Amino acid sequence: MIPVAWILSALMMTAQNASPQAGLLPEKAAGWTAVPPDKVFEGEGIFEYIDGAGEVYRAYNYRSVVSRRYHKEGAPDLIVDLFDMGSARDAFGVFTHDLEGERWPVGQDGLYQSGLLQFWRDRYFVAVSADAETAESKAAVSELGAKIAAAVGRDGDRPELLSRVPEDFRRGATVRYLHSPVILNYHFFVSRENILRLDATVEAVLAAGGETVGTAVLLLVRYPSPAEAERAFRSFLEAYMPDARTLGGTAAPRVVKTEDGLWTAAARQDEHIAVVFNASSESRARGGLAAALANLESG
Amino acid sequence: MNRKGLTRRDFLRTAAVAPLANAVGCCCTGTKFVPVPEPDGARLTQVARLSKVVLVRDERAVGEGRAHNPEVIQKMLDEAVMALFGERTPAAAWRRIVQPSDIVGVKTNVWNYLPTGAALEGAIKKRLLEAGISEDRIGIKDRGVLNDPLFQQATVLINARPGRVHYWSGMGSCIKNYILFVPKPSEHHGEACADLAAIWSLPIVKGKTQLNILSMLTPLYHNIGPRGFNEAYLWPYRGLIVGRDPVAVDATGYRIIQAKRREVFGEERPLETSAHHIALADTRHDLGRSNPSDIDLVKLGWADDILI
Structure with missing residues (x-):
């Protein structure tokens, strides 16, 4: 050896x-x-x-x-x-x-x-x-x-995904950019397994501590393709919120009240997944998610 | 638990055990959330014996420029092992640790900003030699222990390292000091080094450690930046924590570091990374005891600003 x-x-x-x-x-x-x-x-x-x-x-x-x-x-x-x-x-x-x-x-x-x-x-x-x-x-x-x-000599460009964070989640918040489940779990523990299928080809932004969103934490993830985003979304739903309610059709956002009395809402849109964790009410979770999805659409 | 492993929600379901975990650095405080120890109430209620830990301090142990005083440190170590084993002389105490036929590996720590140091290493070696171990059967090493023939053949290990905060594991602990006994240490970095205690079950170390020494001569209570070191965050605590149970030793050191952080920051400020590997070494790996109520803490020597 x-x-x-x-x-x-x-x-x-x-x-x-x-x-x-x-x-x-x-x-x-x-x-x-x-x-x-x-x-x-x-x-x-x-x-x-x-x-x-x-x-x-x-x-x-x-x-x-x-x-x-x-x-x-x-x-x-x-x-x-x-x-x-x-x-x-x-x-x-x-x-x-x-x-x-x-x-x-x-x-x-x-x-x-x-x-x-x-x-x-x-x-x-x-x-x-x-x-x-x-x-x-x-x-x-x-x-x-x-x-x-x-x-x-020259500045670098910030990742474009940052611009998709809604203003409410950005103002006064700590916003981090990452690819790795290790880093995600360091700042906000989600799961021991890589249920969001993060890797070097995937970009994610984690925004926490926004002045107007209370306890809510936003995670935006961008995958190389809609198909990979869909696989990751299924994996996340199955592991993290199998008991979630669907807000509409099969592709519609999901929402669940977690064991600490807070709310999590999640949705996939094209090659993106958006998750609002730790919202203090169902309406805040849904509202935060809707704002994130609107921002993803606008580009 | 879902079939893909533990999630945040699984830990929320077991939040009832958090008070125990918080005693030794669990992680549900502040904005972060990382796994808490798994519930193990049945075992905890059956605990009968206490883990004995000796904290010895001497204000002469560290001088200007962080200079270690070898004579004082020798005396501190002697007092600690005598108290630990209930013996009246260092020689009698060390006979409880090693036999002349043993091969002894002293796992030290050479991190250049805060190493174990020659004074403490020398104090250990002196007593090993006096106990009848020949010099060629004593190894003192950090990097390279895995492939060192002496450490591979060691019948006794002595674990000596400085106590400090650590960017990825929360605390640079006695438990963590064995990470170089695995071929790829980074494979044990998951969940902020949650399962470091598993290393202690590997054949190269299992059952061999007779003494753990957490040097609290100048511990590091806060870290910033890539290298995790700034002289400003050291303080001259001038102590050694000694015990046979590495978890109890680490849990005691961690409480002191937490107390120092409270004193300096004026508030409960969680570590950047939770040191939950200490609690999990108890509740998940049964390596030792982390709960203060399971630890018989003996305090010797200088008592000013003892923080515990």
């Missing part, structure tokens, strides 16, 4: 020989200087570096990550983790996994908290952190982030 350490080492070495995104990182910023060598990981090698959260990047199909440390005498070290996510939608998606922090004008949607700056741009997700937060390190983190964002 080949030792795991050897395999991981090989993954790291392979990546080191091909890390074009390292060219996006400056040698110096705000008086800090890069300390070679960079660390580069791909595949399962990410667990060597990132430990638990590596699962998140794998779930968004990350290609590789390059990590570079910066040093300045008498000041906390800075570390940049630059992830090549392969596409703007996955860079945006992995960014939405952790939305804690204060808005920061660096890259796309920059957020800052406790010495950590995170943003996405084009197909890259970037985290710049200081070993300790000081006024000086905070400014340096910001400058370093800005240099990287400038080197990336």
Whole structure:
């Protein structure tokens, strides 16, 4: 058997020989200087570096990550983790996994908290952190982030599916973009099995905490074809709401009161599935679902 | 349960057991919902023995720059194992853990931001050598244990790691420290590492662990960012939690981390990921006991800001 350490080492070495995104990182910023060598990981090698959260990047199909440390005498070290996510939608998606922090004008949607700056741009997700937060390190983190964002050069497009979230579910909400049942369950547990048949070809948006929708959570899922959406919808109905009432004909929305006294409503429309979980009343569940379906139609 | 496995609704049906689960980090609080332990009322009512856990603290254990004090840590470990086994000397206590004929693997943790550390590893090794184990029959290792001949042949395992929050499993626990005994650790990441305890049934580890040490010298109570580490979220608790039951050790450490989060944040703030693998190690895998009422917690030493 080949030792795991050897395999991981090989993954790291392979990546080191091909890390074009390292060219996006400056040698110096705000008086800090890069300390070679960079660390580069791909595949399962990410667990060597990132430990638990590596699962998140794998779930968004990350290609590789390059990590570079910066040093300045008498000041906390800075570390940049630059992830090549392969596409703007996955860079945006992995960014939405952790939305804690204060808005920061660096890259796309920059957020800052406790010495950590995170943003996405084009197909890259970037985290710049200081070993300790000081006024000086905070400014340096910001400058370093800005240099990287400038080197990336262009913004990426947000996934179009986001625009289909009704305004009521979007205002004040936490909106996440995902493909993986692992990520869905991390934020909102639905089922141990992949009953919605999510995978890398499927896009989903989860909106929770909207100001005007109370406890309701909206999940919109887009499949490659109506037939695949129909298979997933049948799977979901069978596993999650076999006792649901049909609101109309066989293809009509379904609604059910769940064991916590809240309401779930779901429907398929063309290549989409929309589900409103946790609505406080049947009318709210139905209303939220109707708004989502109308938005899906409008495009 | 539907034929496709547990759903959110199945867990809502068993919500009656949530109070037990919440004691050790279940997950129905806040906006998140992840599985709660399965009901196991019959077994719980039959619990007769308590799992003994020793928490020992010394304010001299950690100095400036997180420097560990080897002498103090040795003393803490000695006091803990003596209390755990009810012995009057470290030698007598360690005779309850190992025999001279044993091959001993010390599963440590080398995460570069917060490793187990040479002081604690050295304290363990010193007592193993004194117990008559020759140096070539002692292995101290983290990565690579699965394919290490010494660990493969080990007759005794000692499990020593720092307590910290963990992005994917909620808590970096003694239970979790054995994830490198499987060929593909990521296969055990499902449901926030819910079934980590299953690893403890694998032949390479099953029944071999004689001591679990959760280092709470400088635990990490909060994490942010990809690497899950920021110096600002460490605190010098200066403690060790020691026991034979890994679940009881972890549950105790987790309560301390929860208390620290309450103290710092001024509110009940759930972890980004629930540490339900600890409760499930009890209720689903029967590896040990997670409920505080099933744990005999012995506290030794420095008591300031003990949080439990």
